[in-house]
Amino acid sequence: MSSLSLKNFAFGALSLTVMQNYLVLSGGFGSSPYVRQRLVESLTLRGPDGNLDADGMHILVADEPQLVVVHGLVLDRIQKIKSDVVTFGSRCAPVSYGIICDKIYHPEKHIGEAVRHDPRDKMTYAIDQIDWLVIQGRPIPSTGLTKQFQLKIDPGRESEPWRVSIVMSTLPPDQIPHNLSSKGAQRICDLDISTDSVDKKLKNRHWYSMKPAFWRSTFDVRVVVGPADLSFQLWSRDKRIQASKHEPIAVNWMPASNFN
Incomplete structure (x- = not known):
């Protein structure tokens, strides 16, 4: 210096x-x-x-x-x-972290974005969307954060592993992208999960159903806060799901006053 x-x-x-x-x-x-x-x-x-x-x-x-x-x-x-x-009762991360997922399509919200039609529920979804779990500058309790997600699985594919991707962004909260096609987000890790122990329910199983049958799996994504890092875990039925592990993400925790 x-x-x-x-x-x-x-x-x-x-x-x-x-x-x-x-x-x-x-x-x-x-x-x-x-x-x-x-x-x-x-x-x-x-x-x-x-x-x-x-x-x-x-x-x-x-x-x-x-x-x-x-x-x-x-x-x-x-x-x-x-x-x-x-x-510390709560901490703030200097960057945002989210999970890649599909969201129900809204014409005014997803203009020009890639979509897919799902015959299993006859809904249209915008793909490669980002659901932000940790927002830059917003307090995170010491117990971490939990958010529930659902996954549709075709019969016969129950044993196949599925991938959950985590992304991050250094942009301010009012500028973070809502999909992967926009700039400002980068993939930081993938979690390959086994759905054997995930809570599943067979849908459209009745003989009179005109839509294809599928398994609806429900699981929680937990953000685990460490003294100098954070990690992501997948849970179902109050048990941790067998999944590939990732290295804890180093975080320089900051007080909320730094973002005011």
Whole structure:
């Protein structure tokens, strides 16, 4: 970091903490002796004799500054397991996450979009739509989020795996795309699920039904919030569905005030 940028950083911090008496440095950046010295020079007050003023800001360095984040995550997890105490009641993600699905076609909403007609319920659907589960800047409870989805399966294909795709967008909430044909969303992971243990109900099974029979499967997509990441799980009948796993998605959680 250049001398100028460090000076600007220091005075920026001063304007935000003008009523504070202490500044604690942590992490790899905070463990730098050079950074500490420059902050001392910029943020502490000196008397007429050139010595540090006792009423000025005190610059402190955390014990093992490069490990404080890890220690904090471990303590947070221990506290949750032992006492069921949650440090943060809710968190906000800096990006949005959603699931690709088909939605019932509305002429005024899906103009010019690809559609399909389903003879099983005689409905028209807009395909490759995005149902956003996590919205940038909106609080997510520590218990996570859950949303129910349905899947139609033709008889004889019950044992075939099905794929659920997760996408993300860095655009503001009022600009996030509602389908894959629009710019601003990218696929980040796929979950191949087994429908053997999914709640299923046979529809159009009666002899007088004129529409093809099919299995209607119902499952929940759960957003699981971790200390520094989130993951997606599929559940049915209060049991987790057997599915391919994905690496937890790293998230820099932020307070809601940052998005106001």
